[in-house]
Amino acid sequence: MIAQNFDYTAPATLNEALTLLAKEDVKVLAGGMSLIPLMKLRLATPGQLVDIGRIPGLNYILEGPGVLRIGATTTHYEVESSALVRSRCPLLAEAASYIGDIQVRNRGTIGGSIAHADPAADYPASLLALEARCVLVTANKERELALADFFVDTFTTALEPGEIIKEVIVPVEDQSTGTSYQKMVQPASGFAIVGIAARVRKSGGKIALARVGVTGLAGKPYRAVNVEKALEGTAGSATDIQQAAAVVADGVDANSDLHASADYRKHLARIYTMRALAAALSRAS
Amino acid sequence: MKISGSYTIPAARERAYQLLQDPAVLAKCMPGTDHLDKVGDNEYEMKMKMAIASIGGLFTGKVRIADPNPPENFKLIVEGSGKIGFVKGEGLLTLSPQGDSTDVRYDGDVQVGGTIAGVGQRLLDTTAKLIIKKFFEKLSETAVG
Numbered sequence: 001m002i003a004q005n006f007d008y009t010a011p012a013t014l015n016e017a018l019t020l021l022a023k024e025d026v027k028v029l030a031g032g033m034s035l036i037p038l039m040k041l042r043l044a045t046p047g048q049l050v051d052i053g054r055i056p057g058l059n060y061i062l063e064g065p066g067v068l069r070i071g072a073t074t075t076h077y078e079v080e081s082s083a084l085v086r087s088r089c090p091l092l093a094e095a096a097s098y099i100g101d102i103q104v105r106n107r108g109t110i111g112g113s114i115a116h117a118d119p120a121a122d123y124p125a126s127l128l129a130l131e132a133r134c135v136l137v138t139a140n141k142e143r144e145l146a147l148a149d150f151f152v153d154t155f156t157t158a159l160e161p162g163e164i165i166k167e168v169i170v171p172v173e174d175q176s177t178g179t180s181y182q183k184m185v186q187p188a189s190g191f192a193i194v195g196i197a198a199r200v201r202k203s204g205g206k207i208a209l210a211r212v213g214v215t216g217l218a219g220k221p222y223r224a225v226n227v228e229k230a231l232e233g234t235a236g237s238a239t240d241i242q243q244a245a246a247v248v249a250d251g252v253d254a255n256s257d258l259h260a261s262a263d264y265r266k267h268l269a270r271i272y273t274m275r276a277l278a279a280a281l282s283r284a285s
Numbered sequence: 286m287k288i289s290g291s292y293t294i295p296a297a298r299e300r301a302y303q304l305l306q307d308p309a310v311l312a313k314c315m316p317g318t319d320h321l322d323k324v325g326d327n328e329y330e331m332k333m334k335m336a337i338a339s340i341g342g343l344f345t346g347k348v349r350i351a352d353p354n355p356p357e358n359f360k361l362i363v364e365g366s367g368k369i370g371f372v373k374g375e376g377l378l379t380l381s382p383q384g385d386s387t388d389v390r391y392d393g394d395v396q397v398g399g400t401i402a403g404v405g406q407r408l409l410d411t412t413a414k415l416i417i418k419k420f421f422e423k424l425s426e427t428a429v430g
Contacts, residue, residue: 035339038339038340039339041369041400041404042368042369042400043339043340043341043342043400043401043404043405044339044340044341045341045342046339116339118408119408120407153418154337154408154412154414155337155339155340155412155415156337186407189407191407219411219414219415219418253290253414255410255411256410257406257407257408257409257410258406258407259407
């Protein structure tokens with residue numbers, strides 16, 4: 001199908017983009033992997049697109065003190081294949097490698113993915129497990145927000161009108177931490193029916209830290225704090241993992257669609273949490 | 286698509302029931318709706334401007350309240366259509382006292398058709414839940430204020 005007519009601007013700087021955003025009926029275009037299909041189906045009919053994909057200063061992966069800073073228009077493929085991300089934050093590289101297909105990963109961006117806030121997107125599970133943050137800018141201010149506060153609900157974020165995501169800040173992983181992202185894929189769309197990101201660190205034979213991010217199960221991605229608490233302090237045996245994973249969907253209003261009922265999704269979440277925790281533990285030293 | 290759930294409204298049952306029957310309150314609480322026009326007994330016309338993420342569209346439709354049984358339950362019948370599809374639904378709202386508050390339970394069956402159903406199947410359930418949640422959050426605010 002063909003999209004409804006719209007104006008298109010490709011500003012050269014972030015400031016120029018922010019000025020253009022002040023108008024009504026404007027949408028930011030990054031990789032276009034979510035927005036363009038919606039426009040072609042006329043589910044989205046913005047009057048103007050501001051293409052930030054050509055702003056040179058928004059595509060980077062830099063290492064700072066204890067963190068990686070990833071520019072908003074960095075593509076999934078760039079994250080997946082970056083030697084820096086692979087060595088400093090392997091979980092994020094692994095999650096990026098699971099997104100959609102190679103065409104989507106070549107075009108889609110980290111900023112675009114989190115701004116769209118699809119409840120089944122891959123990145124959020126890992127970003128929550130990593131306790132990542134994002135930097136949001138407007139024409140005259142800049143703020144930093146934890147991703148946990150950024151995802152408000154289905155397709156709903158804390159982005160205010162006129163605001164653009166500048167970068168995502170991910171803590172550099174301690175070398176002894178083991179991580180894993182495990183996903184049940186919906187083959188037609190490539191989205192996660194359920195996706196679980198796990199991070200674990202052991203100290204003196206006990207699990208000292210556990211972080212679990214869940215996507216696809218509920219209206220928004222979340223951290224399964226009850227699983228983390230159940231696992232921390234244990235030895236991380238198969239039974240410990242099973243008992244901790246059993247509570248991942250407790251109290252969650254699970255999504256239901258043609259592909260998976262709510263009960264089946266909850267079941268999958270428990271299974272994939274076990275798998276992700278086991279894989280993460282096997283990688284922890 | 287079956288939808289069900291419940292919310293607690295911080296108001297006594299009689300008041301919660303009244304709020305749910307008041308077209309001005311309904312208009313205020315439905316996301317993207319300015320006002321309801323009365324077209325018959327317990328029947329209203331409305332325009333709803335849906336805007337969830339990038340998906341946006343204007344829906345026009347009708348809301349009807351049927352089988353009122355104050356203050357316990359009533360039926361809400363909604364139908365709407367727009368360029369991106371149509372929605373038809375019927376739900377039973379049951380109010381039960383919960384201390385000083387009221388537990389409002391909804392059980393409904395919604396049919397969605399058109400483009401939005403064809404391509405949005407993966408997202409219908411979560412989107413419907415989001416709209417309902419927004420409605421009840423606004424209603425709770427109204428009940429308190």
